[in-house]
Amino acid sequence: xxxxxxxxxTKLRTVRSTPWTLAAFVVxxxxxxxxxxxxxxxAQRMEGYDPLMAxxxxxxxxxxxxxxxxxxAVTSEYSSGTIRASLAAVPDRRxxxxxxxxxxxxxxxGVSLVTVPVTVVAARxxxxxxxxxxxxxxxxxxxxxxxxxxxxxxxxxxxxxLVLGGLLPVLFLGSQGLGNVPAIRKVTQFLPDQTGWVVMHxxxxxxxxxxxxxxxxxxxxxxxxxxxxxxxxxxxxxLRRRDA
Amino acid sequence: MLEVRDLEKRxxxxxxxxxxxxxxxxxxxxxxxGPNGAGKSTTMRMMLDLDHPTGGQVRIxxxxxxxxxxxxxxxxxxxxxxxxxxxxxxxxxLLWLAQTNGIPASRVSSVLELxxxxxxGRRRAKALSLGMAQRLGIAAALLGDPPVLLLDEPVxxxxxxxxxWIRGLLRGLAAEGRTVFVSSHxxxxxxxxxxxxxxxxxxxxxxxxSLADFVASHGSLEAGFLSLTAGGGAR
Ligand SMILES: Nc1ncnc2c1ncn2[C@@H]1O[C@H](COP(=O)(O)OP(=O)(O)OP(=O)(O)O)[C@@H](O)[C@H]1O
Ligand SMILES: [Mg+2]
Numbered sequence: 268x269x270x271x272x273x274x275x276x277t278k279l280r281t282v283r284s285t286p287w288t289l290a291a292f293v294v295x296x297x298x299x300x301x302x303x304x305x306x307x308x309x310a311q312r313m314e315g316y317d318p319l320m321a322x323x324x325x326x327x328x329x330x331x332x333x334x335x336x337x338x339x340a341v342t343s344e345y346s347s348g349t350i351r352a353s354l355a356a357v358p359d360r361r362x363x364x365x366x367x368x369x370x371x372x373x374x375x376x377g378v379s380l381v382t383v384p385v386t387v388v389a390a391r392x393x394x395x396x397x398x399x400x401x402x403x404x405x406x407x408x409x410x411x412x413x414x415x416x417x418x419x420x421x422x423x424x425x426x427x428x429l430v431l432g433g434l435l436p437v438l439f440l441g442s443q444g445l446g447n448v449p450a451i452r453k454v455t456q457f458l459p460d461q462t463g464w465v466v467m468h469x470x471x472x473x474x475x476x477x478x479x480x481x482x483x484x485x486x487x488x489x490x491x492x493x494x495x496x497x498x499x500x501x502x503x504x505x506l507r508r509r510d511a
Numbered sequence: 512m513l514e515v516r517d518l519e520k521r522x523x524x525x526x527x528x529x530x531x532x533x534x535x536x537x538x539x540x541x542x543x544x545g546p547n548g549a550g551k552s553t554t555m556r557m558m559l560d561l562d563h564p565t566g567g568q569v570r571i572x573x574x575x576x577x578x579x580x581x582x583x584x585x586x587x588x589x590x591x592x593x594x595x596x597x598x599x600x601x602x603x604x605l606l607w608l609a610q611t612n613g614i615p616a617s618r619v620s621s622v623l624e625l626x627x628x629x630x631x632g633r634r635r636a637k638a639l640s641l642g643m644a645q646r647l648g649i650a651a652a653l654l655g656d657p658p659v660l661l662l663d664e665p666v667x668x669x670x671x672x673x674x675x676w677i678r679g680l681l682r683g684l685a686a687e688g689r690t691v692f693v694s695s696h697x698x699x700x701x702x703x704x705x706x707x708x709x710x711x712x713x714x715x716x717x718x719x720x721s722l723a724d725f726v727a728s729h730g731s732l733e734a735g736f737l738s739l740t741a742g743g744g745a746r
Contacts, residue, residue, distance in 0.1 A: 274610035281603035282596060343596060352594040352604075352651065355559045355586075356611040358577040510562040 268366065271357055275370035278349075279340060288336035289374075293382045296329030297389040304390040319402055322390035323467035326383065327442040327460070330410055331435055333375060337417035338434070340371045341502075342427040354511045364503050368418055375414035379407050405466030405488060412491045416459055419498025423505045447471060447478070456480045459494040462487040512537055512572055513558065513659060513690055519566035520553050520714075527553040529714035530567065535692045537658070540685045542705030542722070543694035546740050550714040551694040552591045555663050559588055571659060583612040583655035589648040591663040597637035601628060601647050604636060605654060614655055622650040627676070641668035649677075659690040666700060678704050698733040702726070712740045 279285050304321040344350040357363040383406045384394055392399060421430045437445075438460050446452060446461030447470060455461060456470075464470040464480075465487045471478030482490060513535035520528040528550040535541045545551050556562040558569045560576040569576065571586060579585045595604050605619040623632045626646040631639065639647060645668050652660055662681075666674045681704055685691045695701050701708070701722075708725050710718040717739045718725065722732070729735025 270610055270613055274607040277603065277607040277610055278596075278599075281599045281607070283598055347596040348592050348594040349596050350594075351556075351559075351561055351590055351592065352608060353611075354561055355588055355590075356583055356608055358560050358579070358582055508563075510556070 268362060271362055271366035272369045272373075274356075275366045276373070279370060279374055282339075282343065284339050284343070285336065285374075288332045288339065289378050291332035292329050292336070292378060293385060295332060296325045296382050296386040299325035299328055300386045300390040317468045317472070318392065319399065319468035322387040322392055323402060323406060323469055324442065325390075326386055326406055326410065326467070327438070327464075327469070329382065329386070330413055330460075331438050333379070333410060333414050334417045334434055334438060335431060337371055337375065337414040338421045338427060338430040340367065341418055341421035342425060342430060345425045346427065350511050360507050361503065364422070364499075364506055368415060368499060371418050372411060372415050376407070376411040379410040383407050383410070401484075402466060402468055405463065405484060408488055409463030409466065409491060412488070412495050413460060413463075416491070416495040416498045419495065419500070419502040422502030423498070446480075449477070452480070456482075457490065459491055462491040462494070513692060514570045514573075515554070515558070515567070516570070517567035518554065518557060518564055518569060520550070520557060520562065521565045526714050528557070528564075531711065531714065531716055532567075533709050533716060533719045535690055535709070536707070537690040538685060538688050539706035540681050540691045540693060540704050541707045541709060542701040543692060543709050543711075544696075544698075544701065544736060545694075545711040545717075547696075549711050549740075551711065552663055553714075554711075555588070555590065555661055555692075555694065558661055559586070559590075561590075581612040581614075581655065583608065583614065583657065585655070585657055586659045586661060587652035587655060587657040588661040589645075589652045589663060589665055593644070594651075595636040595644070595647060598635055600633055600635055601639065601650075602632035604647065605650060608651055608654055612655055618654060618656075622653050625653060626650040642670055642673050645669055646673070649680075658688075660684060660692065662691075662693040664694055664696065666695060666697060674700065698731075698736055702732040708732075710736065710739055 300322050303325060307321050344353060353363060383403050387394060387403060394400065417434060424430050437458065441458060441460040446456045446458060446464055465473060466484035470480055473479050516532050518528055518531045531554060543551050557564050576582060602619060606616060609616060609619055623629050626649050628643060628646050628650060631643060649665060652662065666677050669677060681691050681693060705722050707721050708718060725735050726732055729738060
């Protein structure tokens, strides 16, 4: 299993889309955080304003690059035909899939572990209070799970355009507050990308019934874990059944 | 030894492979012949468990491909369709393959040399010529020094010198006692390379004979092939 996962890491390391998407993830997140903090600095006395927003909202846009990375890790296998070489080398599809998921998850977790604090610092916030650290930990888990979720979806769908055409618009609308819109919040709050919003302080004050969601900060991440398991299960079933 | 038993593959209403049975023996080159669309590539993908048969099975020395522990050290394959990422360097393509099967990285450089790509290992796959890409595919097949080789049209895109090289390579591998199963369209090439022939059309077995017997009964390989397949062209 270790050898399969290290081969998957080699695959990720040896294509150019990997450094590009991961660099975009860091740069977009931190750059937007820096700019957003400048813009919002004067709004700080507004009612309900949460200074953590300037740090964590940019991550919801930067994550699109991370999602592209997760999607390409799978779809490039199909577009290039590498999948046939992969499955000839590792015919046990369960092990192949586990190795792929483990490698992508490790890279996503590693890069997010850097991106989250860098983004918070770019928003001129200190990594000192328990509140900030909790939000950081939540964002780190959230981003890693979103990337793994994408691997599951991409394995079901197989085509870059279909995966990204399906996910990116949802993520973009999500970053614009889709889960906070009163009329549809009952449903949209449960979309995978929205489940991290409470822990990242983006869902508004949770003690105010106008904003309160039906789950807690960590409960939201639990929901995302369920989404991720479902996507991986779906991906595995498709991988197992269909011809390569 | 490679055993194909009652192998069948249907794509909807198309029967690509129709209850095919034959055995490929070690120590010789077995040519796999058939007109376009006969089912050769489909059969080879099923031998590697890439495509699921709708019936029958394939055994490699009695074992199913998916049950092989380090498959690249048992079966090396070159498929018809590309299986390399255009943006990945030739060396890196072989490196990850080697890692999956616990093959030492030093072997990557030696197979690159072996197929004549020693100087271009750092090139990305998209910067390789058709013939070079084909050689990279052959390098991948030889990576695990496997006793069984499955090659789908290996001379595709090779220049005369490359064709000559493949012929020598395949004959040499067979002489070492390996099982060499190779599909081709080129009758003249097959008559120089193969010892044994498996001929199919419309997914069905038409002949499973030695080259010598085939030529003796039909005059030439080409004449025999055309009369067996009725010169039908692609379906
Ligand atoms: N994925 C697929 N879906 C549907 N039909 C397919 C698929 N793959 C192959 N076929 C059909 O199966 C038949 C056998 O195709 P195959 O590629 O195995 O032939 P072949 O002998 O390799 O031909 P060629 O000499 O042209 O390479 C053809 O009729 C082809 O159209
Ligand atoms: Mg073919």
